[in-house]
Amino acid sequence: MRNLAIVAGLVLLAAPGLAGAASTHKSTxxxxxxxxxxxxxxxxxxxxxARDNMKEIALGQLAIQRAASDDVRDFGQRMVNDHSQMLxxxxxxxxxxxxxxxAMLEQKDRQEIEPLAKLSGEQFDRQYMQAMVQxxxxxxxxxxxxxxxxxxxxxxxxKDTADTVRSHxxxxxxxxxxxxxxxxxxxx
Numbered sequence: 001m002r003n004l005a006i007v008a009g010l011v012l013l014a015a016p017g018l019a020g021a022a023s024t025h026k027s028t029x030x031x032x033x034x035x036x037x038x039x040x041x042x043x044x045x046x047x048x049x050a051r052d053n054m055k056e057i058a059l060g061q062l063a064i065q066r067a068a069s070d071d072v073r074d075f076g077q078r079m080v081n082d083h084s085q086m087l088x089x090x091x092x093x094x095x096x097x098x099x100x101x102x103a104m105l106e107q108k109d110r111q112e113i114e115p116l117a118k119l120s121g122e123q124f125d126r127q128y129m130q131a132m133v134q135x136x137x138x139x140x141x142x143x144x145x146x147x148x149x150x151x152x153x154x155x156x157x158x159k160d161t162a163d164t165v166r167s168h169x170x171x172x173x174x175x176x177x178x179x180x181x182x183x184x185x186x187x188x
Contacts (some may be wrong), residue, residue: 002170011113011118022172022176038097038098038099039151041101041149042097042099042151042154045146045154045158046093046094046097046099046104047099047101049086049090049161050087050090050091050094050101050102050143051102051105051106051109052139053083053084053087053090054083054087054102054104054109055094055105055109055113055135056079056083056111056135057079057080057083057084057087058105058109058114058172059076059079059111059116059128059131059132060075060076060078060079060080060083061076061080061126062076062113062116062117062124063075063077063079063124063128064076064077064080064144066116066117066119066120066124066128067121067124067125067128068120068121068122068124068125069122069125069176069179071175072124072125072128072175072179075129075132075171075172075175076128078171079132079168082164082168085165086161089157089160092153093157106130108122112131115127116127116128116131122179125177125179126179126180129172129175129176129179130176130180132168132169132172132175133145133169133172133173133176136165136169137152137169139165139169140162140165140166140169143158143161143165144162145185147159147162161165
């Protein structure tokens with residue numbers, strides 16, 4: 001549990017200004033500053049993205065600390081770097097659309113991280129990479145589904161995010177395959 005608290009603290013440090021970057025939702029179409037207000041759907045999508053990014057950062061920190069292999073540690077570092085950048089871009093987008101993002105992981109996310117926080121070495125590597133394949137597969141599907149909407153501004157933002165997540169998924173599959181000797185399953 002101590003490790004989880006450390007990881008949660010690192011997530012907050014990795015996303016400076018996230019909590020302050022988002023403002024409260026207003027029902028007007030434009031504020032005095034020119035920022036556009038968001039729909040409930042946009043708020044849900046962006047809040048979920050924020051939580052996913054924070055979770056990936058936390059899991060990446062665990063990989064840096066607990067992985068046996070350099071490729072898994074390097075992947076974890078990539079997750080921290082890329083998802084931190086994505087979180088900063090997300091915070092800016094949210095601020096411009098008057099969306100308040102979550103500032104910390106939810107209990108269910110912490111519960112998903114906790115079992116991995118108890119592992120280390122090769123066992124961690126296998127479990128972490130399988131979690132990366134499953135998580136990024138779900139994220140790609142969700143992003144593709146969200147891009148079917150009519151909000152072109154949101155679709156453009158989501159496309160950039162989806163491209164990065166697809167790259168993560170491809171790399172995760174390669175590493176997971178090398179760790180298990182078999183192609184990883186995307187969904188259970």
